[in-house]
Amino acid sequence: MFCSTELAARLEGVDTELIIAGSAAAAARRPGGDGFTIPIAGGVAAFAEEGSPLDKVAGLGFAGVPEPAELDAIEARYAERKTPVQVELAHLADPALAELFTGRGYRLVNFENVLGRTLHDDPATVRPAGIEIRPSDDSEFDLWIDIAAEGFANPDTQGVASHEEFPRDILANAMRDITAAAGVQRFLALRDGETAGCASMRISRGVAQLTGATTRPAHRRHGIQSALLATRLGLAKAAGCDIAVITTQPGSKSQQNAQRSGFDLLYTRAILVKD
Known part of the structure; x- marks a missing residue:
């Protein structure tokens, strides 16, 4: 699958929608807060709240280059909250941005890969023995977030490690916010009747964002990630999406699973940070 700058702009725009909606929900949850x-x-x-995965600069670079005064004001807002400025910059964005940010003292700390696949054909059905995938409603939110927190606290060692860690309560707040405001759907995976993994997905502009998935360490290497992926792809296809996207750490097991399921590497984001 080829990724043009136009497609990258579309995908980054969908991601920007998610961040805006989640941050607005956080502001509503924290009246009088500093979001x-x-x-x-x-x-x-x-900025949603201290330590949130929504605290970032993202999606830019496809509609011009910001003026230095704009960046001065934004950096001041983060500094007031004693929070580093983290920029997620797609390598298909305007090349002038990389020079701009590095010239302002931003450090390259990591990368993440954006992978995609078309949904013109019906995705393959994956049903490993003993594995059940089903939607998860609000009554199971604490269970869902416990599984997510356990999985993220015990990442696979394959590939490049993430530079980020999020406390359970902050992760829970962000997930509640994006579920309520951005329409993120949650799923649970069961293995022989025991909760074994979880995942989420959001649909916008014909794009299915696969917004996270994890498996409890004791249940890994039993096809749960593949089943979670196939289930969401089938639902996305039925909903009329023409493309699905997933963000992974470079060389990770998640990337390997995605590529086995027909995903191609579309572009890479550089993670730039200024303290």
Whole structure:
């Protein structure tokens, strides 16, 4: 699958929608709080609460280059909250941005890969023996977040490790916010009747964002990730999506599973940080 700059702009725009919606929900949850969302170069600078995965500058680079004064103001807002500025910059964005940020003292700390696949054909059905995948409603939210927190606290050692860690309560807040405001759907995986994994998905503009998946360590290597992936792809296809995307750490087991399921590497994001 070939990724043009136009497709990358579409995908980054969908991701920007998610961040804006989640950050707005966080602001509503914390009246009088210090959250913000600021449009910048087609993307957004967002702050939901201290330590949130939504605290980032993302989606920019497909609608011009920001003025230095814009960045001065945004950096000041993060500094007031004693939070580093983290920029997620797609390598298909305007090349002038990389020079701009490095010239302002931003450090390259990591990368993440965005993979995609078309949904013109029906995705393959994956049903490993003993594995059940089903939607998970709000009554199971604590169970869902416990599985997510356990899985993220015990990452696979394959590939490049993430530079981020999120406390359970902060992760729970972010998931509640994006579920309520951005329409994220949650799923549970059961293995022989025992809860073994979880995943989520959001649909917008014909794009299925596979917004996270994890498996409890004791249940890994039994096909749960493949089953979670296939289930969401089937639902996305039925909902009329023409493309599905997933973000992974480079060389990770998640990337390997995605590529086995027909995903191609579309582009890489550089993670730039200024303290």
